[in-house]
Amino acid sequence: MEALGYVLIPFQQPFLLLLIAIGVFVGIYVAAIPGLTGTMAVSLLVSFTYSWDVNAALALMIGIFNGASYGGSRSAILLNIPGAPAAVATALDGYPLAQKGEAGIAMGVSTVQSVIGGIIGTVALAVFTPAISKFALNFAARDYILLAFMGLMLVGSLGNKSLAKGIFSAALGIMVGCVGLDSMTGAQRFTFDNTYMMPGINSVVAMIGLFGASEAIMQIRTRDLPIVKQNVEKIVPTFKSIIKHLGLTLKSSFIGVLIGALPGAGGSIAALISYDQAKRSVKNPEVPFGEGAIEGLVAPETANNAAVGGALIPMLTLGIPGDAVTAVILGALFIHGLNPGPTMMTSTPHLFYLICSCLALSNVFLLIFGLTGIKLTTKLVEIPKGRLVPMIIVLSVIGSFALNKNLYDIFWMIAFGILAYLMKQYDYPIAPAVLGIVLSKMIEKNFKMIMILGETGEGGFLGTFVLKLFTSPISFVLLVAIVFSLLVQTKWYKDWQQKREAAKAQK
Amino acid sequence: MKDKLRPGERVFSIAILGFSGWLLYQSLLMFQKAPSLSGYGAMPLMLSIIMLLCMVKVIVLEDRTKEKEAPVSSAVEAVKSAASFLLPKDVLVFIVMMIVYCAALQLGLGFMISTSVFLFLSMCYLIPKAYAKNAVFSVVLMVFIYVVFKMIFKVTLP
Numbered sequence: 001m002e003a004l005g006y007v008l009i010p011f012q013q014p015f016l017l018l019l020i021a022i023g024v025f026v027g028i029y030v031a032a033i034p035g036l037t038g039t040m041a042v043s044l045l046v047s048f049t050y051s052w053d054v055n056a057a058l059a060l061m062i063g064i065f066n067g068a069s070y071g072g073s074r075s076a077i078l079l080n081i082p083g084a085p086a087a088v089a090t091a092l093d094g095y096p097l098a099q100k101g102e103a104g105i106a107m108g109v110s111t112v113q114s115v116i117g118g119i120i121g122t123v124a125l126a127v128f129t130p131a132i133s134k135f136a137l138n139f140a141a142r143d144y145i146l147l148a149f150m151g152l153m154l155v156g157s158l159g160n161k162s163l164a165k166g167i168f169s170a171a172l173g174i175m176v177g178c179v180g181l182d183s184m185t186g187a188q189r190f191t192f193d194n195t196y197m198m199p200g201i202n203s204v205v206a207m208i209g210l211f212g213a214s215e216a217i218m219q220i221r222t223r224d225l226p227i228v229k230q231n232v233e234k235i236v237p238t239f240k241s242i243i244k245h246l247g248l249t250l251k252s253s254f255i256g257v258l259i260g261a262l263p264g265a266g267g268s269i270a271a272l273i274s275y276d277q278a279k280r281s282v283k284n285p286e287v288p289f290g291e292g293a294i295e296g297l298v299a300p301e302t303a304n305n306a307a308v309g310g311a312l313i314p315m316l317t318l319g320i321p322g323d324a325v326t327a328v329i330l331g332a333l334f335i336h337g338l339n340p341g342p343t344m345m346t347s348t349p350h351l352f353y354l355i356c357s358c359l360a361l362s363n364v365f366l367l368i369f370g371l372t373g374i375k376l377t378t379k380l381v382e383i384p385k386g387r388l389v390p391m392i393i394v395l396s397v398i399g400s401f402a403l404n405k406n407l408y409d410i411f412w413m414i415a416f417g418i419l420a421y422l423m424k425q426y427d428y429p430i431a432p433a434v435l436g437i438v439l440s441k442m443i444e445k446n447f448k449m450i451m452i453l454g455e456t457g458e459g460g461f462l463g464t465f466v467l468k469l470f471t472s473p474i475s476f477v478l479l480v481a482i483v484f485s486l487l488v489q490t491k492w493y494k495d496w497q498q499k500r501e502a503a504k505a506q507k
Numbered sequence: 508m509k510d511k512l513r514p515g516e517r518v519f520s521i522a523i524l525g526f527s528g529w530l531l532y533q534s535l536l537m538f539q540k541a542p543s544l545s546g547y548g549a550m551p552l553m554l555s556i557i558m559l560l561c562m563v564k565v566i567v568l569e570d571r572t573k574e575k576e577a578p579v580s581s582a583v584e585a586v587k588s589a590a591s592f593l594l595p596k597d598v599l600v601f602i603v604m605m606i607v608y609c610a611a612l613q614l615g616l617g618f619m620i621s622t623s624v625f626l627f628l629s630m631c632y633l634i635p636k637a638y639a640k641n642a643v644f645s646v647v648l649m650v651f652i653y654v655v656f657k658m659i660f661k662v663t664l665p
Contacts, residue, residue: 162569164561164562164565165565168557168558168562171555171557172558174550174554175551175555184547185546187547217598217601220597220601221595221597384634386630386633387630387633389629389633390625390633393605393608393629397665398664398665401663401665402662407609410612410613414609417605418602422519422593425513425519425592426516426520444550447550448549448550451549
């Protein structure tokens with residue numbers, strides 16, 4: 001009964017309902033603008049909502065998160081430019097549909113599938129989180145370190161050309177988190193006796209720079225790309241069509257939840273894997289994949305919204321974000337004085353149920369806003385980037401100042417923006433850096449615990465850490481997962497895989 | 508097909524390697540003061556070593572295997588080509604505008620004035636000849652920012 005009371009909080013406070021609705025609306029339209037992502041929107045939002053009541057801030061952020069996971073599909077379908085990374089796979093079949101004048105059908109299908117995926121993701125979040133929370137109480141310091149490394153490794157490797165660049169970016173992020181006074185000894189690190197540097201670099205300021213300012217600068221490079229105008233008519237998919245693709249929907253949702261729940265892997269990877277799976281498993285699509293197959297929309301759109309619920313699971317149970325957006329939300333929860341992790345379910349259970357409730361409601365709003373406002377989208381994606389870019393910079397400036405009312409923070413934001421822009425030019429991924437910044441404190445705390453245990457415990461470092469890696473089942477499974485994720489990145493594995501595929505093709 | 512080495516990519520990698528080396532030096536200084544694996548210098552030391560190793564791998568194993576751009580005749584030309592790839596004129600001008608805008612805020616010119624001027628000038632630079640539309644857009648945006656952030660969100664503006 002207590003849980004039900006928490007779930008009903010948004011219904012008792014219409015303001016929260018309104019915030020969820022606003023969040024979904026803003027999320028859809030921000031992500032629909034090519035180049036602007038939900039991560040950027042949420043990171044800007046953290047700085048504006050830090051003084052709010054935590055329920056209100058969460059309602060808005062969850063709304064944006066879910067809305068943005070879907071919103072990118074609109075520009076992917078209309079312009080062949082994925083509005084957000086999670087919509088890359090959607091463009092593959094969505095745009096060919098639009099070219100045939102069926103953009104309405106494409107958007108209708110992607111909306112309904114996103115909602116179904118979102119609901120399944122919410123159910124998974126509600127069902128699995130309490131159990132995983134209890135299980136996570138068994139995690140030792142080394143397990144947290146291993147989980148964090150697994151997350152950093154995944155986000156650094158999947159979808160990137162170079163694992164070394166991904167790991168570099170993650171290490172840089174953790175290093176940024178080390179700047180300032182050491183939490184245990186109070187010793188100065190990289191402060192150069194400057195009092196401004198002593199509290200450290202504000203993680204939200206860094207995130208706004210890395211995602212907001214850098215994306216704005218990137219947009220200048222592509223501002224002259226011609227925009228193809230589309231005529232769209234809204235067509236809601238038939239019930240029959242939804243039932244026809246139910247099997248694929250369920251499979252894609254499963255992939256979405258699973259990939260989303262892996263620390264570091266998010267909706268964009270879930271959508272790509274799910275698209276790839278659909279391509280392999282759907283034998284006779286009405287239209288071939290890549291030429292406007294409905295299945296090519298069903299799979300990624302279901303998966304990327306199912307991944308929203310999935311990504312919140314490790315964040316709430318282990319304090320390790322499932323993807324870049326949850327990394328930012330985790331940062332926001334820290335700012336609000338909360339400590340997501342295994343004890344969150346017992347210390348602040350209302351927040352968990354509130355998050356589930358907000359996510360479920362956001363899917364209802366997603367259905368409403370997704371099936372309307374198509375014309376508004378076409379107008380919005382046509383806003384000249386020359387006007388959009390200065391606007392993002394001003395919002396980034398306001399956001400980075402709002403947290404500490406410190407003008408130096410604005411310079412940090414700009415510096416991180418320029419750094420991320422330069423890194424992007426040479427294919428250095430940015431998401432691992434953000435994940436590193438957010439996880440930095442947790443990693444260092446657990447690292448020190450391991451080292452202190454190693455220095456003082458029985459058997460030394462070998463007995464307290466190395467041997468435990470092999471004797472503790474949790475640690476061993478995580479270690480194997482890390483080794484495996486490293487292995488699949490090696491040249492030998494890739495060569496072997498290529499040979500295997502060539503042999504299959506010959507048969 | 509081999510990936511192409513982008514203009515200035517190797518110099519960028521070497522610059523980052525140098526930065527990682529500097530971080531390693533600073534971390535070593537910290538580690539010397541508290542020479543223990545649980546000390547405050549241990550984590551930065553470990554991270555800087557990882558960063559350094561990653562950059563060595565990028566330079567030795569990745570950059571070298573990439574297909575090179577057409578050879579340039581002089582160092583000046585190489586710098587020009589890297590600069591035009593990394594910071595084309597528009598990007599460079601916009602970054603300068605951003606820095607000047609932030610400096611104006613720092614100098615106490617006030618948020619409303621600095622932001623209005625920044626919005627109008629940057630829009631006029633990025634979309635030339637649409638002065639009237641840019642001016643209207645800037646004003647509408649300033650009103651929006653004031654109402655939403657100052658009045659509704661109660662955010663302190665710079």
